Amino acid sequence: MKLQTVSIFVDDQQRALEFYTEKLGFEVTADVPMGEHRWLTVHLGEGENVTDVSLEPKAHRAVPPFTSALLNDGIPFCMLATDDIQAEYERLQGLGVEFTQAPLDVGPVIIAVFSDTCGNLLQLAQYKQ
Secondary structure (H helix, E strand, O other), X not given: OOOOEEEEEXXXXXXXXXXXXXXOOOEEEEEEEEOOEEEEEEEOOOOOOOOEEEEEEXXXXXXXXXXXXXXXXXXXXXXXXXXXXXXXHHHHHHOOOOEEEEEEEOOOEEEEEEEOOOOOEEEEEEEOO
C-alpha cells in the first residue's frame, strides 16, 4: 500500500498551480476541466512512490472554516522536507515567497513557515543528522 494522493485546499486553483510549480518546483500530473473547477494534481520527485497533491478548490462548506482557523492560528497545513533549509529559504525568498517564520532551530529539526498565496501556511523542515 502507498499514499496515492493528498489534497491541499486552495482559494484559487490557477494561482496555486503557478505557485506550486514555479516557486516550489512541483510538476503537473493532471489538469482536467471539471465544470467550474479542475482535477489538478502535482507532485515532487520521480518514481512510483511519489505522492500526488490535489490542489483542491475550497468548494465544500466545511473547508473554508477549517482552513481559515489553521491560517489564523499560524498552523501549517503540511510539511515539506529539505536537506538544506537555509539555502531553500534564501532561494524561495529570492522568488518572492513570504515567510511568517524564518528558519528556527527547535531541537531535532530546523523549521520555517511560509504562505502558499492560496490560503495556507506550509512548513519547511530540515531534520538534523
